[in-house]
Amino acid sequence: MDLNKVMLIGRLTRDPESSTTPQGVAIAKFGVATGRVWKDQQGNTQERTEFHNVVAWRRLAEICAQYLSKGRQVYIEGYLQTSSWDGQDGQKRYRTEVIADTMIMLGNRPEGAGAQDAAPTQQAQTSAPERTPEPAMASAGTDANEEEIRIEDIPF
Numbered sequence: 001m002d003l004n005k006v007m008l009i010g011r012l013t014r015d016p017e018s019s020t021t022p023q024g025v026a027i028a029k030f031g032v033a034t035g036r037v038w039k040d041q042q043g044n045t046q047e048r049t050e051f052h053n054v055v056a057w058r059r060l061a062e063i064c065a066q067y068l069s070k071g072r073q074v075y076i077e078g079y080l081q082t083s084s085w086d087g088q089d090g091q092k093r094y095r096t097e098v099i100a101d102t103m104i105m106l107g108n109r110p111e112g113a114g115a116q117d118a119a120p121t122q123q124a125q126t127s128a129p130e131r132t133p134e135p136a137m138a139s140a141g142t143d144a145n146e147e148e149i150r151i152e153d154i155p156f
Helices: 058-067 115-127
Strands: 006-012 017-020 026-039 045-057 073-086 092-105 136-139
Touching: 006 045, 017 058, 026 058, 045 058, 045 073, 058 092
Parallel strands: 045 092
Antiparallel strands: 006 026, 006 073, 017 026, 026 045, 073 092, 092 136
8 A cells, every 4th residue: 555645734935826727727836834843962953944845726726826825824735746857958857746635724814914804803803812713724626516615615
């Protein structure tokens, strides 16, 4: 049995770049940075940041493009895919990407959220100040008959 599974919690390094394929399929590409801290053999704290290229397709791509922005903390679940091509210099080039199946928005909303986005958050904080916001989750659907997601149905 084989397993190709990736789970990341990190922050976006750039706003998602969205586009559509010639067949009309939505795609969003963005970067996620993850950090790791550990102590070496001498007891010194070491720190390392990894940068991951993430690709989302279809409805998940639309949601990522609409709601994610640089600095936003997210949970990404998916799988690794490596592509190769010949560069202009004739050298073989490789790129490994995380193909996202699930995205959960973590943390608070960015400071620059518009008034329309901020109103429900302010109302929720007024009625229950001790409650932390629940993460918003989106998954990539592959079923052609899947129910359309309306903006009113998204809990953030």
